[in-house]
Amino acid sequence: MQPISRRTLLGGGLAATAVAVTGTPLLTACSSGGADTAAANLAVKLPDHRPYQGVQPDLPGTDRVLAGFLKYPAHPVRAIHEKPGDGKPISFLTNIPGAIPPAENRNRFWQAMNDRLGSDLSISMASNDEYPKKFATRIAGGDLPDVLNIPPTTPELPALLKAKCRNLTEQLSGDAVHDYPFLANIPTEYWKGCVFNGGIYGVPVPRGMSRTSLPLYRVDLLAAKGIKNPAPKNFAEFLDLCTAMTEPKRHRWAWTKAPTAYVRQMFGMANQWKRSGDRFTTMYEDEANADALEATRKLVAAGVVNPDAFGDKASARKQWFNGGIAAFDLDSFVAWNQYYAENTAGDAFSVDMLDVPGFDGGLGKPWMGAALNNVTAFSTGSKHSTETLLKLANWMAAPFGTEEYLFRKYGVAGRHYTLHGSDPIPTKVGVVETGIGLQYICDSDLALYYAGRPEVPQRQHRIQQRIADRLVYDASYGLYSETMSRKWTQLTAVLLDVENQIVQGKQPVSAWRPAVKTFLSSGGTAMKSELAKAYAEAAKR
Amino acid sequence: MSRRIVNGVPAPSWPMRVVKGLVLAVFCAAVVIPFVGVIATSVAPDRQIDEAGGLVLIPHSISLDAYRSLFAGGVVTRALGISVLVTVVGTLLSLTVSGLLAYALSRPGFVARRPLLLIVLFSMLFSPGMIPLYLVVKQAGLLNSIWALIVPTMVNAFNVIVLRAFFANLPGEIIESARIDGAGELRTFTSIVLPLSKAVLSVIGLFYAVGYWNAFFSALLYLDDSRLWPLQLVLRTYVINDTQLGSGELGTERLPPQAAIQMAILVVSIVPILLVYPFLQRHFTKGVLTGAVKG
Numbered sequence: 101m102q103p104i105s106r107r108t109l110l111g112g113g114l115a116a117t118a119v120a121v122t123g124t125p126l127l128t129a130c131s132s133g134g135a136d137t138a139a140a141n142l143a144v145k146l147p148d149h150r151p152y153q154g155v156q157p158d159l160p161g162t163d164r165v166l167a168g169f170l171k172y173p174a175h176p177v178r179a180i181h182e183k184p185g186d187g188k189p190i191s192f193l194t195n196i197p198g199a200i201p202p203a204e205n206r207n208r209f210w211q212a213m214n215d216r217l218g219s220d221l222s223i224s225m226a227s228n229d230e231y232p233k234k235f236a237t238r239i240a241g242g243d244l245p246d247v248l249n250i251p252p253t254t255p256e257l258p259a260l261l262k263a264k265c266r267n268l269t270e271q272l273s274g275d276a277v278h279d280y281p282f283l284a285n286i287p288t289e290y291w292k293g294c295v296f297n298g299g300i301y302g303v304p305v306p307r308g309m310s311r312t313s314l315p316l317y318r319v320d321l322l323a324a325k326g327i328k329n330p331a332p333k334n335f336a337e338f339l340d341l342c343t344a345m346t347e348p349k350r351h352r353w354a355w356t357k358a359p360t361a362y363v364r365q366m367f368g369m370a371n372q373w374k375r376s377g378d379r380f381t382t383m384y385e386d387e388a389n390a391d392a393l394e395a396t397r398k399l400v401a402a403g404v405v406n407p408d409a410f411g412d413k414a415s416a417r418k419q420w421f422n423g424g425i426a427a428f429d430l431d432s433f434v435a436w437n438q439y440y441a442e443n444t445a446g447d448a449f450s451v452d453m454l455d456v457p458g459f460d461g462g463l464g465k466p467w468m469g470a471a472l473n474n475v476t477a478f479s480t481g482s483k484h485s486t487e488t489l490l491k492l493a494n495w496m497a498a499p500f501g502t503e504e505y506l507f508r509k510y511g512v513a514g515r516h517y518t519l520h521g522s523d524p525i526p527t528k529v530g531v532v533e534t535g536i537g538l539q540y541i542c543d544s545d546l547a548l549y550y551a552g553r554p555e556v557p558q559r560q561h562r563i564q565q566r567i568a569d570r571l572v573y574d575a576s577y578g579l580y581s582e583t584m585s586r587k588w589t590q591l592t593a594v595l596l597d598v599e600n601q602i603v604q605g606k607q608p609v610s611a612w613r614p615a616v617k618t619f620l621s622s623g624g625t626a627m628k629s630e631l632a633k634a635y636a637e638a639a640k641r
Numbered sequence: 642m643s644r645r646i647v648n649g650v651p652a653p654s655w656p657m658r659v660v661k662g663l664v665l666a667v668f669c670a671a672v673v674i675p676f677v678g679v680i681a682t683s684v685a686p687d688r689q690i691d692e693a694g695g696l697v698l699i700p701h702s703i704s705l706d707a708y709r710s711l712f713a714g715g716v717v718t719r720a721l722g723i724s725v726l727v728t729v730v731g732t733l734l735s736l737t738v739s740g741l742l743a744y745a746l747s748r749p750g751f752v753a754r755r756p757l758l759l760i761v762l763f764s765m766l767f768s769p770g771m772i773p774l775y776l777v778v779k780q781a782g783l784l785n786s787i788w789a790l791i792v793p794t795m796v797n798a799f800n801v802i803v804l805r806a807f808f809a810n811l812p813g814e815i816i817e818s819a820r821i822d823g824a825g826e827l828r829t830f831t832s833i834v835l836p837l838s839k840a841v842l843s844v845i846g847l848f849y850a851v852g853y854w855n856a857f858f859s860a861l862l863y864l865d866d867s868r869l870w871p872l873q874l875v876l877r878t879y880v881i882n883d884t885q886l887g888s889g890e891l892g893t894e895r896l897p898p899q900a901a902i903q904m905a906i907l908v909v910s911i912v913p914i915l916l917v918y919p920f921l922q923r924h925f926t927k928g929v930l931t932g933a934v935k936g
Contacts, residue, residue: 199716199878199879201867203716225867233771233861233862234862240772240775243779415695415899416695418899419690424692444691529713
């Protein structure tokens with residue numbers, strides 16, 4: 101161990117000293133060699149996609165449209181017969197989206213799952229907002245579990261994966277993935293987000309289409325105003341529709357929040373990043389922003405947005421939509437189901453989704469949801485074999501219709517759900533006990549389904565088919581930019597603030613251009629050149 | 642007409658009294674209405690909460706669903722127990738260690754007084770930061786143990802300084818007379834100094850107790866086992882992070898609205914402090930004065 105001199109200590113080298121003292125690398129240990137190489141990544145043969153044929157959906161899926169089921173199969177297929185675990189405990193670090201579930205000793209779902217896995221799963225959890233802090237501290241402390249949920253926005257991700265996690269290329273590349281049939285059932289597109297440092301460093305938790313967000317609307321509230329199957333053909337008709345759903349005197353507004361993203365889609369703007377040739381530009385640089393912000397400002401000025409929209413949190417929005425205070429909310433297919441689960445309006449409650457028109461007519465361009473929720477990686481220090489951990493991920497990826505999926509999502513019949521026909525209806529105990537974050541170890545593509553309400557998947561499937569060909573993808577997906585990994589969240593938060601000021605009329609639309617200039621000079625330009633470089637390297641191959 | 646004289650001062654005119662009354666009523670309302678809103682929303686029926694957009698002042702009927710949901714899984718009950726345990730044990734240990742340290746630092750004849758005092762002051766000026774602290778806790782073997790919630794915050798330099806100032810200002814004659822009667826340091830401390838310092842110990846105890854009761858971040862970092870999580874971490878998950886009770890996407894039996902759950906857990910976390918506070922409130926003033934005039 102190196103001695104620590106007074107000068108070293110007082111010279112601002114405290115962090116380095118901590119490493120010297122403890123022998124434990126901090127985050128800085130991961131930062132060397134932070135640049136990912138696109139060419140090496142492109143050389144990786146991605147896992148083959150071999151769709152599982154054991155369950156046939158009622159509403160067939162495509163590479164974009166999710167498969168739909170009108171009811172749960174009456175006889176779910178038992179797809180995996182061997183326990184994936186090796187008998188030793190497996191630790192997992194994750195965020196959880198819901199309430200804190202009862203601990204393992206009081207959680208019958210958790211106990212039953214351990215029994216099925218053949219290994220006790222020890223889960224260290226934190227809520228969504230606090231997970232990045234917990235994750236960073238655990239990484240810096242060199243205190244890694246066997247399985248890690250890594251958010252795609254993690255700074256210096258390639259270096260972190262290289263330093264701390266296993267390269268899974270040998271086990272997953274090409275047809276090697278066939279040993280894990282439910283990992284092979286995950287479309288190849290999702291694996292692109294797991295390739296770093298010229299290797300496959302994790303398994304994906306796919307989202308994509310299920311996270312595509314468009315205006316959800318209350319069919320019942322619109323019907324009460326005599327509006328059926330709303331389909332505005334341009335912004336003007338959309339504004340009329342919103343105005344018709346607004347009655348401030350009755351404490352009723354059309355929107356839960358300013359639909360800026362939706363208006364941008366009317367203008368056909370990019371989904372985060374656009375590539376033209378080898379040049380990358382952000383959605384923020386688009387000249388059409390001025391018109392889009394002006395149009396949104398017009399909506400806010402017309403009073404169709406709940407006046408508390410800029411201060412309140414997501415749960416307030418959901419409450420307004422559920423309580424009929426607002427008729428529209430910009431959210432995803434996942435939120436669509438959540439609204440049904442939480443509604444208090446009874447059987448009349450009904451939701452559908454609007455398509456995007458062009459601003460002056462024609463068709464708008466909806467944005468495809470982010471491909472991944474997270475990448476799940478396996479620690480190099482784990483005592484388990486890579487095969488065991490991949491078997492675990494494979495078990496977690498068993499798709500809708502299998503017996504494994506039924507257990508994983510709904511738990512044990514009688515305690516965690518009751519059967520109505522073949523449809524499992526979760527109980528309150530079920531909702532709380534099953535929320536232990538298993539979906540972040542690995543997951544299958546979401547299936548369109550809502551127990552007891554077949555019209556829900558039908559509507560969802562219909563809108564997905566309608567928008568599928570027009571979906572705009574984020575051109576940066578699968579490319580790595582060091583600056584983006586460090587600064588994107590922080591810089592876009594500043595832009596969002598300016599955007600909110602503009603649409604509320606607190607700043608003129610002309611304030612947007614200087615804000616974008618600042619964004620570019622603070623890191624945006626570096627992101628552009630890094631993405632272009634990554635793309636050029638990839639293109640050379 | 643001459644005004645009535647009260648304590649040698651003319652009583653305010655009735656319009657002035659009305660104005661003062663109104664101002665006071667507005668201030669009271671500003672303080673009381675949020676509390677009423679919290680309690681009323683926690684017991685309001687689901688439909689009313691949704692229709693009101695989240696906050697209810699007068700519930701149409703009383704529903705205890707939110708409280709039932711909270712206590713159903715045992716998570717909140719257990720967290721409440723952990724918080725009480727950490728607060729009681731932590732406060733007792735903090736008082737013991739801080740008291741002993743402060744007494745040592747207050748004695749003029751103590752050889753290591755000055756370097757020790759500098760170390761205490763140093764910790765006031767420079768905090769170690771999250772990651773070094775995590776490493777120390779890890780290497781001390783405290784991870785995933787309830788002691789991780791107590792030991793790292795057991796001694797607070799500011800509280801030690803306040804205690805030291807108080808001890809240093811005790812009349813030297815009393816301590817001398819104890820010595821003459823044959824008392825050693827420990828005996829003098831326990832039989833003479835502590836009984837004379839009840840007020841300051843109450844204040845410092847309260848400072849420590851509130852600190853332990855409100856702490857959540859150390860639990861987030863150091864505890865993987867959710868069985869050991871204190872109430873504030875659970876509370877934060879529900880309220881600050883805007884977490885839904887269940888994932889909900891699968892469809893389920895009706896759950897109480899998020900606002901009701903949030904308000905119910907606020908009530909649960911406020912009650913213990915409300916129960917204790919009236920008995921200790923007067924000491925807060927003394928504590929502020931102690932810190933203000935003696936340095």
